[in-house]
Amino acid sequence: MRPIIALDADGVLVDYHHAYADAWAKAFGRRPALRDPAAYWPMDRWDVRRLTGDELETFRKCFDAEFWSSIPAMAGALEACRELVEAGYDLVCVTAMEMQFETARLRNLRGLGFPIERVIATANAQSAESPKAAALRELQSVAFVDDYLPYMRGIPPQIHAALVLREPNGSPNRGAELEQVHSTHKNLAAFAEWWLSGRPAGTPFSMP
Known part of the structure; x- marks a missing residue:
């Protein structure tokens, strides 16, 4: 069996920020202006x-199967995934979203050309353990890449926990919990380059 690398979707594989603005435009007829390009949320x-009230309900309705099927790729993510697969890894998307949209997410990734054949949707509630931990244990993945530090909680220590540190303003990716991760990277492309560069086993916390 080929080793598995588990990947988050929003903020790692696909650009949720861009899609959020599209959903706002669909709901209210106007794409919002950029206020803070360094904002995490x-x-x-x-x-x-x-x-x-009614405005919130109108907006929520835009997050349907069509929305989850049409989010654009993050810069460099597609090529990074292809390089990982060519190097001998299988990729599985482990995403915190409603189960009913799991198929839409896979359709989105496949439509963009990602070499990913499986999506696992998990809960997204905050808890003492990541809602993704059980899926990662079952997959026995060698690495897990996410952009949300709380989703590293309870990840088995033998799984390399790689955190994408994107926009800093309001980011949850700070504090003592950073000690739980093994490496940090500016994006998935940086992780793939580092991972495939022959880094020593057990490499400590670092940021290429």
């Missing part, structure tokens, strides 16, 4: 208002 990145 889309509500802070885009010049949008906090929604309640």
